[in-house]
Amino acid sequence: MPTITYREAGKLAVQEAMQADPSVWCLGEDLGRGGVFGQYAGLETEFGDDRICSTPISEAAIMGAAVGAAMAGTRPIVEMRFADFALCAIDELVNQAAKARYMFGGQVKVPITVREPMGMWRSSAAQHSQSLEAWYTHIPGLVVVAPSTPADNYGLLSTSIKSDDPVVYMEHKNLWDVSGDVTLGQTLPLGKAHIAKHGGDVSVVTWSAQVHTALEAAEILATEGIEIEVIDLRSLWPWDEDTVAKSLAKTGRLVVCHEAVGVSGFGAEILATISERYFGLLKRPPIRVTAPRIPISYAPNLENEVKVTAKDISNAIRQMD
């Protein structure tokens, strides 16, 4: 069981998939140099520049070509560099990749894995920091994944590449250097949450880098005798309603925290679903701890304004009584 970084875990998943299946290839800008975060380092040497394809700065073509190449029998891994730039390829993802199978009556599938590094990272400001995962959950046809640990990045990316569905795979830029144990060969199902910490008082549902923030909050609260359960959804579509409901049956208190803007964020969907289907489990009104609806700033003190911190989470939980 090697201890590796989140970055290396992603690379390992790609490397193993490419070794196992010659139809898997990667396309994106600067991949030959390892990609902007080094998550492809060395892969061009192993697989050649046909399969580690360094492309022009043409996001629409990167995504569109991947759709065509998937229809034509390959399994492309699409690198968008920053999730923000995927917006230059949104027709190709939403109207083409996500719809082709359906509108062509099942004649074809589009097995692409779209890696979209997301989230706040080192004063990256408004165009390099966003968490737009909720947008994709709205689109029928897409699977949406947001791993929080090296083991999850390895296990979920491996499964995503093998999936026949288009997967939006959102790694968090602030997690690249996080280390953890990874069991080789241990892939993970999509749609199955992980209970990152057990507890009987409050169910805290989250994903991606916020899992670590919620775990910090758990430590603070534990000193006060409050035991929260931290549920890492791992994937947002499908999302593991059952695990959340089981936890609520125990706690009766729901908190969702996420890095994204709260308005129309995925927390809204979770609260709505739980209210509609499991209202009877709730002993208190559910709470969202999310970012205000302002762009992300450059100056660190302003950037901090949108950050959901362990303090924010623990404060919110204390107010639940």
Place this chain on the structure above:
Amino acid sequence: MPKSNLDISRLKERYHTMLRIRAFEEFAIKAADEKLVLGAIHPSIGQEACAVGVCAALRQDDFLLSTHRGHGHTLAKGADALAMMRELFGREGGICGGKGGSMHIADFSVGMLGANGVVAANINIAAGAAHAAKLLGQDKIAVCIFGDGAINRGPFLEGLNWASAFNLPVLFICEDNQWASTTRSKDVTGGDDPVKRANSLGIKGESVDGNDVMAVEEVTTRMVTEIRAGAGPRLLHAKTYRLLGHTSVDKAAYRPDGEADGKWAECPISRTKDLLIRAGVSESEISKLKADAAAEMNAAFEEAKVSPWPAISDAYSDVQDIGSIKPMDT
């Protein structure tokens, strides 16, 4: 002018396919008028030579990607007319199970990777299909047909540059019917020639009389041979004219009076008929080809009309494998 018997029989075949496309669309328009076809349809009447000439130069396993105005391309590539008609009617047995309609017609079994409801979107997708063929070591090529309006969208730049940079086996065809919806393309297009745009990206191209089916076939055959041999992408600019409105309900009243009138005589079907007559083919033989095409499409129309609607459960199928929902989940 066809000389040999072989030329004449080939021309007759092309003529027949063009007649089939024409008849298919005439019945589709009738069906739209009678509210049997509910969604928009974009007729390619007057543009049949491009579909037929291009597809005659392709193998069945070559990929073809088309546009919202794609009935002709799809039929010429070999798709089944009845399944297409059912699709327009939104019925069971439609080529996409009734889930796509006219703008999403596709037949993967004959390499037809789809019409597209988004102008220019297929340019990048075609580049990708060609990219895959190259990666997999296949000698197939991808052909992407788009309109004159599409060359002003971003994918034209990104897709052509991509194909050029990676030396991909793809043939881009600008089927220039001079109009983009209600706008005359030349009024909103910089420069006067899509071939020059392609040239600036390192792609060779030429223009052809897009209403001359044999000329289209000849130049396409030559380009396809070069592309298959590894010469990289090519662009063909096929000049034609949209005889009807943008959709079946558009009377094209924005066009200067009489603009289209003289164009009917220059349409590929009229021109090919003249050639056949001059080559000695009898009027009665020509009438028979016409009657055959009309009978085939009439039968498709009648059959589509009595085909059942798709099962409601089909609305939930083929969305995705992971995270798909069932009717009761809604």
